[in-house]
Amino acid sequence: MTVHAQIAAPSAPxxxxxxxxxxxxxxxxxxxxxxxxxxxxxTMFASFPTGVTAVAALVDGAPVxxxxxxxxxxxxxxxxxxxxxxxKSSTWPILxxxxxxxxxxxxxxxxxxxxxxxxxxxDRFADLDFRSSADGxxxxxxxxxxxxxxxxxxxxxxxxxxxxxxxxxxxxxxxVTPLVFHRSAFRDxxxxx
Numbered sequence: 001m002t003v004h005a006q007i008a009a010p011s012a013p014x015x016x017x018x019x020x021x022x023x024x025x026x027x028x029x030x031x032x033x034x035x036x037x038x039x040x041x042x043t044m045f046a047s048f049p050t051g052v053t054a055v056a057a058l059v060d061g062a063p064v065x066x067x068x069x070x071x072x073x074x075x076x077x078x079x080x081x082x083x084x085x086x087x088k089s090s091t092w093p094i095l096x097x098x099x100x101x102x103x104x105x106x107x108x109x110x111x112x113x114x115x116x117x118x119x120x121x122x123d124r125f126a127d128l129d130f131r132s133s134a135d136g137x138x139x140x141x142x143x144x145x146x147x148x149x150x151x152x153x154x155x156x157x158x159x160x161x162x163x164x165x166x167x168x169x170x171x172x173x174x175x176v177t178p179l180v181f182h183r184s185a186f187r188d189x190x191x192x193x
Contacts, residue, residue, distance in 0.1 A: 046183050047183070049180050049181065049187065050069040050070070050071075050180070050181050051069065051071060051105055051106070051178050051179065051180060051181075052067060052068075052069045052105075052106045052110075052114050052178075052179045052180070052181050052186075053067070053068050053069070053071045053083065053103050053104060053105055053106060054066070054067055054068075054102075054103070054104040054106060054110075054113070054114070054117050054140050054143075055067075055068055055083055055095065055101055055102070055103055056095075056101070056102050056104070056117075056130070056137075056138035056139070056140075057095055057098035057100065057101050057102060057136050057137055057138050058098075058132050058136040058137075058138055059094055059095075059098065062125075063124075063125045063130055063132070063138045064091060064094055064095060064124075064138075065091070065095075065117055065124060065125070065138060066085070066089060066091040066092065066095070066117055066118070066124075067106075067114050067117035067118040068083040068084065068085070069181050070082075070083050070084035070160075071083050071103065071105070074164060078166060079166065079167035080152060080164055080165065080166060080167065081103070081147060081149065081164075081165050081167060082162055082163055082164050082165060083103070083163050083165070084157065084160040084161065084162055084163065085160060085161050085163055086159065086160055087159050087160060087161065088159075090120070092161070096151065096154075098136055098137075099135055099136060099150060100133060100135035100136050100137040100148055100149070100150055100168065101137055101148075101149050101150065101151070101165065102132070102133065102137035102138045102139040102146060102147070102148055102149075103146065103147040103148075103149060103165070104139050104140035104143035104145075104146050105143055105144045105145040105146070105147075105172075105178055106140065106143055106144070106178065106179040107142055107143055107144045107176045107177060107178060107179055108176075108177040108178065108179050108186075109142065109179075110140065110142075110143070110179050111179065111186045113128050113140060114179060114186070116128070128140065129141035129142070133148055133169070135148070137149075142173075142176065143173075143176070144172065144173060144176040144177065144178040144179075145170070145171065145172035145173070145178075146170065146171050146172075147165075147167055147169070147170050148167070148168045148169040148170070149165035149166055149167050149168060150165065150166050150168065151163060151164075151165060151166075152164045152165055152166040
C-alpha cells in the first residue's frame, strides 16, 4: 500500500539579494568524471541485496531455464512483473516464444540450483525437483514463491533486454526463507552472519 502525505513547508522570509562585486570571477565547472567501468558497476551493484529467481518453461517436453536476480514488481492492475535478460543469453531466445513462463523465487536451499541455472553448460535441471503447469510454465519445488506469466513486452536496455511479464497465477510459502544475493555471495536470511 502506498501512502501519500502532503507536508506543508514552514513559511520563510523572502530571500535577500546580495550584490556581487563587478570584479568577482565566475567559477568554472570541473570536468565530468569518467564513466564507471563494468567492474566498478558490478562492485557497486553488489551493495544492493536481491532475491534470486529461476525463469523456466517446457520446451519439447524438457525444462529450459535461467537464473535472474533482476526480478521486480511493476504493476498491480494489470498484474505485471519484470526481469532482465542478457543479450548474450542462449536460453532467453528459446524461452521467448513459450506461451507461459514460470518464475520461481528461489529458497535458501537452492544455492546449487541457482549456480546450475546460471551456468552456460551442463544439465541445468539435474537433481532439481520441478513441476510444470498445463501451459508449460516450469516451477522449482520448495521455492518461496512462484508466478506463472507470459511475455507482455520487451525493451532493449544496453547489454540486456527488460522483459515485462503479465501475471496469470501466483503462490507463496511464507515459511520458506528466500535466497538472497548480496556482495557477490548468497545469503540465508534465517542465519545470523
